[in-house]
Amino acid sequence: MHLFLHIGDHKTGTTSIQAFLRRRAAELEAVGIYVPTAGTYSPESGHHQLAFELLEDKRWNPAHGGLLELLEELRRCPLPRAVISCEDLSLLVVRPDRLRRLEASLLAEGHTVSWLMFLRRVDDYLESLYCELMRSGIRARLGYPGFAFPFLLRGRRYSKFCDYRAFVRRWRGLSDSPLHLLDYDRAVGAEGLLPRFLQAIGAPESLIEANHAAPVLNQRREQITRHFRSVLGPLLMARFHRSNQRALHG
Template structure:
């Protein structure tokens, strides 16, 4: 069931031990929240809440390995902790527990994939809740695309936008990034075996994911300096990595100089979407998004302003045409 907008904190309201699954989305302060929870896990235990150890890859604070096991991801490694081990750890603790992994986003539209975890025999005595932070789709797309240049994305921005418009999501290797939030909510309502709480990343209580998480859960957590985790991807770095992946060849000095010139023209401002793309995205997701307002999500979302600098849109910069210019050819 979906929790009301103004409900008692999750751990306060639970009648039985509660397992809280925090599922991102990506680009909603998830890594900072995970690091805050990991840094304060002893303080959490003092409040009767376990931040699960099983499932955390080396040098990661979140339980990503559990999501990877559920989605049969190539990055899964049993040495980092399995679903069985996490379930036994939670059962031995006997109280509330938290698992956080933004890669749960990949199968939020297929909630039956959660079953090996949510229906694990060792967790039969636990209530289950799912917490998801949603971000205005155009802002999410802009931030996500630049971030994915670190993961080797080589598909033109306009084609990514077309896939999102057609399917309501974007797939890259094992990942699925969700944009049709109304459909997502409907599928979770029908298929997730527990309470679902949707939160608005554009309207965080206290101005940060950690503050909002404290409000939703009722936990006492200290402030956490997340500035180093919230640094936006530099456009020049994104362009360099994108074309290195797209061309599958070392970039020449001349190509690097052209990329540097584009980055200089952008300055510190990340490229925005074109007016045409914004209009198409608003038409695709605007009407359905209104159904989310009863959950307190999207009430004040406004379509971002279109990029007005000629040639500086996301679609123009990450494109076949720019590739041709870098290769010294005409499109």
Template sequence: MRLILHIGTHKTGSTALQHFLSANGKELSEYGFYYASPAREFNLNSIANAILLDGQDKFKYFLLEKLRKAEQNGAHTIIASSENLYAMARYLTRFNAEKTSAMVLAKERILIERLRAAIPAHVECHVLCYVRRPDHYLESLYNQNVKRDALVAGEAVDFLNMIYDMLDYHRYFSIWRDVFGSSACSVRIYEAALPNLIEDFLRHVLGCEDISSFKQQDVRANERLSRDVLEYKRLRNEHVPYSEQKLEGRIFALVDKRITSPNNNHEYLSPDERAGLLSRLEPSMERLRTEFALPAFPRFSLEAARASWQPYPGLSLEKRREIEFHYNAVQRQIGFRVERLLIQAASLTRGSGIRRLLLEATSLFQ
């Protein structure tokens, strides 16, 4: 049995790919592939999180169960996907800025070794990772985490200081190569896979030449907020309780759809900041490209960037008032009001069965 373990990275079309694989289980089985995910989930993220929190047992039991099912179905290859497997020690601890890169990478090695130990010896492993140009990865990851996470309340440059080591792809992927072996690891450039990452995965990873039989889906996953709404949410984030951050994220997604003339300027770095970042990361990018025989990352021209750059002017008073108006209207909807009350009640009943029931009740409104 073979295992293809897709580890991300974040913001490289992983969610769309996972939805596609989940929806095409029957079609994949005709090629001998079995897509493994927990019941009622479309990816391995919850299992990946358990590697950090609970050790490797949950992953091991999950994999053994899926191996049995794959063998029953006559499959020769299991596919498992979780972008949370990339930079686990940094990402899953919510970018703990107090830990140095050396500490984080040492922890990362332990987690990857723990993962490898949970995979039966007879299973042939192949680890796959898509990466995009680091400055674009930074900006997309920043937008996503301001949108989703109340812990991210600083500007993009502050976020860069928190996650800088995550942009050093060669350093992280070298750990995977050390643990799984060079021949078991491959990297693909996200931009080179466009405009259709799913087709790239089917053809170049799975070796499926005829893809006409697969269900094609238009999955618009993890859409970013417009710049003004994101800026407004960023300023609010430090005041949002952790327990309510998912609720707030859904409210702002609806607010964003109501905004007139949204600002879509998502260049969070100035041309000179971008050039400096890429210059610092160039040795890592070149080592990755050389060792894995990759095409070059998209070229960056400082002169062209300076000529076209328009800095974000900031959140105007008029736009702030418009966002506040829509935010208040959306959060007053009965579903959101009840859900917030249930979350707040659950926070007062820690450690009791009532809390669990209250949290389960909130899922009815999500």
């Protein structure tokens, strides 16, 4: 079986993609694409419990299944392809042992793997990420400037990267399977996010066309960053945009 592992990035329409995969699992199965349930915790969630287990996150709940349950479920599936989606899997870039464990476990079962990742222009991405963390109760000293400046100085903070070339280089150095990069902004402005994702996993044209106008959930710009947008946005773009575009399209 060929496995597509959609690893994010955060704030690139992952909620929309995951809800679609779970809601339309039967339609996808009818065209040969399986959506596992192991590692999910609600009828519309992605495979977050798989990532939580690998990352040793306190939100890990064995009742929802993890890697072993996923492997067992895939053994019972006769279809040629499957898709797994969780943006937190991208955080494995700073946990090489866990990334290798995931990949090795899948390859040992005879599967092949492709990693899929949407990347978004860096100024919009960082604003959206900051606002999401604020809604989750994570506060930054000095507000958005205090959050953004470490990215400007170092290209990354914790396990999140604004320097996509650095992320890609590191991921590809850890994995033997291909990492396919998809342009979030181009997809949203052209064929649509879900159609672009469905193309990437080999869905038939009829299914792609039927979801051409599907909306992207949680897509908004926030008031809490607007005061800093005119200064920090150009700085972020000057620092990262050209090299990020080379990573995405080079």
